Amino acid sequence: MSSTSSSRALVLSLYKKLLREGSKFPAYNFRMYALRRTKDAFKENKTLTDQNQIKACIEEARENLEMLQRQVIIGNLYRTDKLIIEK
Template sequence: MIIMTSRQQILKLYKTMLRESQKFPSYNFKQYAVRRVHDAFKENRSLTDAKFIENQLKEAYRNLDIIKRQVIIGQLYSTEKLVIENIEKNKK
């Protein structure tokens, strides 16, 4: 069964994944997750095969669940902020 997806649904998923990635308490994990989400969507933006797009979306939803779980685990074991995080906070 192929579910037709719209551009809005894909953009919503992209924004949700970026928003969830920003919740990582660890600076390194946060930057890595944001970069991976951005790169994955950029890499797949020119896809045209509906079945392949559907498979990629299913994988993205699985990855979103992983991100959510890892954020929770990261919050359980929080550490001190890095120097760079304090510098970024002061700039805002």
């Protein structure tokens, strides 16, 4: 039971970090895509029970978090004006 609760806490932590990092994109389209993709991926995998699959998904989420962090930095280097939707 303890490993289940610790993996659940880890997954929730990764989910929050991915949402927080995705919301940092300066470009509206990239920001909305990152948030939507994160939510969809976690909803899709919420019924997983096999520990090996869960570990693989957690590792993939960590890689995606690192990728998002790099992409946000790059996005901040090439900022553009806000879209009408954002104002």
